[in-house]
Amino acid sequence: MHNKRFYYKALVALLTTAFLFPSAAFTAVEETTTPEDTATKRIPMEDVQRFSNAIGQIKKYYVKPVDDKELFDNAIRGMLNGLDPHSTYLDEDSFKELQTSTSGEFGGLGIEVTMEEGVVKVVTPLVDTPAWKAGIKAGDYIIKLGTKSVQGITLKEAVDLMRGKEGTTLDLTILRKGESKPLSFSVVREKILVKSVKSKLLDDGYGYIRLTQFQAMTGDDMERALAQLKQQAGGKLKGLILDLRNNPGGLLDSAIQVSDAFLDAGKSGKPELIVYTQGRLPGSKFTALANPGDILDNAPLVVLINNGSASASEIVAGALKDNKRAIILGTQSFGKGSVQTVLPLDDKRGIKLTTALYYTPAGTSIQAKGITPDIVVEEISVPKADNKAGAFAGFSEADLNGHLLNGETEKQGNHLAVKDDEDLLHEDYQLYAALTILKGLAVAKR
Template sequence: MMRKVSLIVLSAAAGAALTLFVTQPRSMTMGSSARAATSDTYRQLNLFGDVFERVRTDYVEKPDDSKLVESAISGMLTGLDPHSSYMDAKSFRDMQVQTRGEFGGLGIEVTMEDGLVKVVSPIDDTPASKAGILANDIITNLDDEAVQGLTLNQAVDKMRGPIGTKIRLKIIRKGQDNPIDVTLVRDNIRVRSVRSRIESDDVAYIRITTFNEQTTEGLKKSISDLQSQLGDKLKGYIIDLRNNPGGLLEEAVTVSDAFLDRGEIVSTRGRNAEETQRRSAHPGDLTKGKPVIVLTNGGSASASEIVAGALQDHKRATLIGTRSFGKGSVQTIIPLGSGNGALRLTTARYYTPSGRSIQAKGIVPDIEVLQDVPDELKSRTDTKGEASLRGHLRNGTDEKTGSQSYVPPDTKNDKALKMADDLLHGVKINASSPSPSNKAAIEKPANKAAN
């Protein structure tokens, strides 16, 4: 029997990440009702063929046949739900790059400003940082081609390329009268999905921005480094999942496993009962039982919600912030052959260890903390959530829309972060808190607490 190899994605964003998944095709004997349904399907396909041929012959301009087929496939998939879609060959390649979390490039985070590429930050120990490229540098030319007129994606595509190849950049830098010409050699660049620091001298803060193939490795390194730096004075961990759109299912499982000794992490359930899969933790809590607080908000979606839900259900962490996005479905990436792109198809719902489906509902934090949003941003800081998406998978009558997603750029104004820090230091007490001064906290989470 032939085996069908597919790839699974778990993210609220369209270009997220993937992991291997193998299924066996089912065999069946076709009854009369099945034959009737098949006959009706073929009639519909004949209708499609008639329309396709009429467009090819009668449209006012000669259409591109391949574009017609791609548009038809896209329409079929987008009509299913907000997360099913067709990816052409380039989109599929881009998604694979994002999934791997590494590529041949220069090592600069960039944005577009006034039609030019602006450097947000050079990544440490990359060709860009070694060449002295600085934040706020403006890139005007790539290999003598003007950046003006290119989209950001087009500019990024030109900066990426095979490892060992060269590219020339012309840079305008504030304080310099003349442009700077720099020649860089592309190298292997790893996207940093995990960043960490010491908070308040004795708290380990770890921010996870996405779930790609580098995430668990980055998390383990951060935990190890912070433990070495803090030693016995380590109070606990703050895991920041705010505005993390998701990514790899496998990485969500292994990140959750890092904080758990045992028990189910997540189950995925497809259309047929035999497709149900359960993932469980392995012995060994890398944080050695230290208190854990997870920060969530309206931008925490999918894989982020798996981690938050698993740690909340096992009472291993206290969740602080606002309700998560509510994206509780799994997408499988199905390659369509060489040069034909791939399907991104919703194939299952996922459930937290207690059996909760967060689809269109989200995960409610143990302690809700609302940020003070500047007046000019108040209309743009809430995410509408999964339940607001047209054609989303339904989940009962108590679906939720709208949740705050603003994170203050200055940590001094971050009320959720301050609440987490206060709880770990015992400055504030809450039934959900894993504070050393409140050991009952891990046993019984509260529904909500005022800030």
């Protein structure tokens, strides 16, 4: 196993852009030390009085009775929501979900979402989930959930509406760029089992690994998948495609481990920089450096990204791009470059607060900008001259290394392999372009 240690100056948590179904990613964090002159600065008495007056007026005149807990919870929620889209109040249910969501199993539609200008925006559909299969795309705006408009509801309320009993159907009404009318999708809820690492030997010694999320075990699982690919290729890969398309992010630790696997000592002999953060407070800053040792032995590497690649995906793409370790191919990434720290308020509730921005090794902030590919290749459909029988129909579960066998299909022999470059061209043009470039780089290294 390819193990490395990371150099940390502080520990923070990087969280995905919004709620996964049912929650966002979580990792343990050090509580940030706040300078006394900021934390203990007295709140002006007139502000306290105005807040107290507002509570009194609500309790006296509101059409229905409300209790103090509901008012204070909503007040805290309002304070956080007014800061930025990723700072939020974690009530008892949300706080519990946040701490258990990296197991890779949850129920729902399989969409990563955020709230933008009063509507629910799709960050990305998770690969192989009901939403992905139904045709939901990154950048779609959900305007209705069933018969209910999303106007005026919170992100958590929208998430709750998307949940439901496994096997039930939810109708989504969506606005999509380039479409003149709203689109309708019927999506069947399922239990979502997210396998974060998928692998395939494309052809003639070239490997393909797709990371769908950055979970606690993603780095280790990727290294095991690479070892299997090397074995299938006769001991060494000629090159690798790392597919981060529609990967919404996840754990910072995992993103660092994945980046570090492909990085080595720089020309100066010093460890290469993976990522660093900068915030207002000293405790919100950290730097991650890679140890020597490239798991690919410097074989060519191409990374695929698109506008569904966010957060931890952008850390990996930025680290490999700025260290000139990989060619980044695809379209502009999402641009989620902020760090959220989870701070408990008590043993059942907390807040998720933006405490820093992260930067690539070249000092570039990704926030609201994203990673720009070295080679821009749009997601286009190349029509076939003829639809010949047996043509490559994309990757399915049966194509993946280590897939569970079905009792009937097991008797039919080995699963289908990728047919040829022409089939790949028609099914996934970006992947076809990446493989073409990878082969050219391998030839140039001879």
